Amino acid sequence: MKAYSILILFFFSTLFPLSLQADRPLHHWEKEVALGDIxxxxxxxxxxxxxxxxxxxxxxxSADSDCGCTRISFPEQAVAPDSTYEIEATYNAATLGTFSEQILVRTDADTVVRILTFSGRVLTEVRNLQKEFPYQVGDIRLSTDNVEFDDINRGEQPEKTILVFNEGKKNFVPELMHLPKYLMAYTDPEVVRPGKMGKIRLQLNxxxxxxxxxxxxxxxLARYSGDKVSKDNEIEVSATLLPQTTCTEAQRIQAPVAVIDTLVDLGxxxxxxxxxxxxxLTxxxxxxxxxxxxxxxxPGIGVSLPKSTIKPGxxxxxxISASSAFDLFRGRRRVLMITNDPSRPKITIDVMLKK
Known part of the structure; x- marks a missing residue:
């Protein structure tokens, strides 16, 4: 089955130094993420x-928030030259009003503390249904139709949340059909009244x-009792399980090192x-x-290699190819590569293109 990235994620920001000392250059798009009303x-x-x-x-x-309402995740492995990486924040909107949060990031490259910032406004009422719940399944609106569990290690049980809004005139009981063995779904509340919001919490084993x-x-998503599956009520789920890599310092010195650009623009x-x-790929x-x-x-992205083993040097x-016959603009387009490079076992390549 095909899968894409979660569309409700807000991304593309950068790090910048707190001091005026020389700093490592970092490619960036924006300096601050503005979430708007949530x-x-x-x-x-x-x-x-x-x-x-x-x-x-x-x-x-380390990547630390200045607020206990924010959880931070970042890659534990080394960030290779010319490679992209992600720092993800999960903000719990428990306090009404405007907010501006900072994430302080420290690396082993130098002593400079760098900052990520995001801001927005928390409201009791959903003012923009099309923005907050862009996917419609009958009388029910969803915050996303795609769930992605990224960078999972064996033994972890991460969770993702789908927000639902009942736009109809009857009570709605959220239920997901065709759950695989590795997924569990929990709803809160069990019944979503007309004009109200609920949550579907997905847990991955x-x-x-x-x-x-x-x-x-x-x-x-079952719209009613006895509902059937179709493209109209489909929610796609993907999970990326990382390999378990352990090696000594001596083994690391003799290890392979994969070097490839992690961003390609197809035009x-x-x-x-x-x-x-x-x-x-070197x-x-x-x-x-x-x-x-x-x-x-x-599925609109194609990828191929002439061989799967590469000698030193x-x-x-x-x-990488893209076909116009597929809906390529339904989320993030990526290629996944798993290698035996202990410092970079997972490589993702982001594919950019225009209609």
Whole structure:
């Protein structure tokens, strides 16, 4: 089944130094994420996407919020040169009114503390249904029709929330059909009255995932008792299970090192049926680089490699294509690569294109 990224996520921001001392350059899009109006007593996720534009790797030591209402997640592995990475914040909108929050980020590259910021306003009433609940299933509106569990380690049980709004005149009992064994769904409240909002909380049991890398499926929102599955009530779910990598310092010195650009711009279709680009994948390590998994999140994206093993010092071409026959604009377009590089076991390549 196909899967895409969650559309309610707000992303593309940057880090900047608190002092005037020399700083590592970072590719960025915006300096602050403005969330606008958000509903009271819900959790809002903000994704900051950044790029290491330096020739050296670094690790994020900590990412701390100045508010106990915000949870932060960041990559634990080293950020390789020319690679993109994400810091995700989950804000609990428990207090009414305007807010502006900061995230303080420290790395092992230097002593500079960098800041991520996001702001918005918490309201008791949903003022913009089309913005907060852009997906409609009958009389029910959803905050998203796609759920993505990213960077999951074996044993973890992460959760994601889908917000629902009852636009009809009858009570609505949220229920998801065709749940796989690795997913559990909980609703709050059990009955959503007309004009009111509810939540569907999805919990992933990573121990039930049998495949490393990307696992995709679809679940379906029951609009009424006895409802059938169709494209109209489909919610897509994806989970990315990371490989477990442990090695000694001596093994790390002799390990393979994967180097590839993690952002590719295919340009515009402009009447063309297909767009294609090629990226160079180089092994700058001292042992054989193995690509164990190569997958796409969007069925309109195609990817291929001439071989799955690369010798030290060798470079091969990764081919990425996009077809206009698919709905490529329904969320994030990514390629997933799992390798035996211990400092970079998971590589994601973001694909940019225009209609």
């Amino acid at each position: 509903p009271w007593k819900v959790e809002k996720k903000i994704r900051f996407q950044l790029k290491n534009d330096t020739p050296s790797s670094f690790r994020i030591l 990573s121990n039930e995932l049998h495949t490393m890398g990307l696992t995709q499926t679809s679940v379906y 515009s279709f402009s009447g063309k049926k297909k767009l294609t680009a090629r990226l160079l 092994n700058r390590g001292k042992s054989l680089l193995k690509i164990t998994t190569l997958q796409v999140y969007n 060798e470079t091969i071409k990764l081919k």
